Amino acid sequence: MSASRTTSTEPVTYERRGPLAVVTMNRPKYRNAQNSAMTYALDQAFYRAADDNEVKVVVLAGKGEHFSAGHDIGTPERDAHLPFERKSGLWWDHSDKEGAESRFARESEVYLGMxxxxxxxxxPLIAQVQGACVAGGLMLAWVCDLIVASEDAFFADPVVRMGIPGVEYFAHPWVMPPRIAKEFLYTGDRMTAQRAYEIGMVNRVVSRDELSQKTVELASRIAEMPRMGLALTKRAVNQAEDLQGLHAGMDSVFGLHHLAHAHNAETAKDSLGGMDVKAMKKGAGA
Structure with missing residues (x-):
């Protein structure tokens, strides 16, 4: 069973279950909204799983009713202004900069880079999704190789309400057909787990009661495969996506994303377009 476990007071917990590592976002009070402390804790957990020779498969989960309601834009623990040790790239510290220089440096690190x-x-990385998987939550699910969702899970990217063309990790036209991606973004509406399964974004839909069990069963089955074979297969499929334009496409949209931030900073109350948590919940929030 569990070979190691982190404490429940940390923003991310880590548990070994034989050949599996279960990484769990642990801010259920805030629907697992991702502040920087959580993001860097996730990074540490994934490094830990990568370095552990006994771990074959990683499961990413969220504690509580929701997988993740997205980036933290309004909890008492929002820490976007604080410096953290940078690991994803060579951009300088954002915390002592202003304007687009600050925003671009931070989001290059903690959002797109991570x-x-x-x-x-x-x-192999498997997302175990229940409840809300919104905006920044989508980014976490989409970096995973497989997604197992509960019947009550829903997916949404409502940031067009901010005047912003989708979240920073812009995988939309690769994880769903382009016309579906446009509708998803234009409306900001929730997509049900069943609909996500029908368009190929989700691998399996199960009952909430069976979510953890079914995810672990799938992860355990995959863990029977040779480690090197799994690693090379993952690289092969990822390379195919990149040849289809995923990497370059994200770079181009990241620039548009920051154009939107700059426009909002000039014409609205702030670079988020003046949207608060209550406004973001409208129609799509948890």
Missing amino acids: CRRWRELPK
């Missing part, structure tokens, strides 16, 4: 590196974790 997600890109997690996608390349050389071990």
Whole structure:
């Protein structure tokens, strides 16, 4: 059973279950909204799983009713202004900069940079999704190789309400057909787990009561495969996606994303377009 476990007071917990590592976001009070402390804790957990020779497969979960309601834009523990030790790239510290220089540096690190590196974790990564998987939550699910969702799970990217063309890790046209991606973004509506399964974004839909069990069963089955075979297969499929334009497409949209931030900073109350948690919940929130 569990070979190691972190404490329940940390923003992310880590548990070994034989050949599986279960990484769990642990801010259920805030629907697992991702502040920087959580993001860097996730990074540490994935490094830990990569370095552990006994771990064959990693499961990413969220404690409580929801997988993740997205980036933290309004909890008492929001820490976007604080410096953290940078690991994803060579951009300078954002915390003592202003304007686009600050925003671009931070989001290159904690959003696009982190997600890109997690996608390349050389071990299968499975998302176990229940409840809300919104905006930044999508980014975490989409870097995973497989997604198992509960029947009550829903997916949404409502940031067009901010005047922003989708979240920073812009995988939309690769994880769903382009016309579905446009509808998903234009409306900001929730997509049910069943609909996500029908378009190929989700691998399996199960009852909430069976979610953990079914995810572990799938992960355990995959863990029977040779480690090197799994790593090379993952690299092969990821390379195929990149040849289809995923990597370059994200770079181009990241620039549009920051154009939107800059426009909002000039025309609205702030770079988020003046949207608060209550406004973001409208129609799509948890």
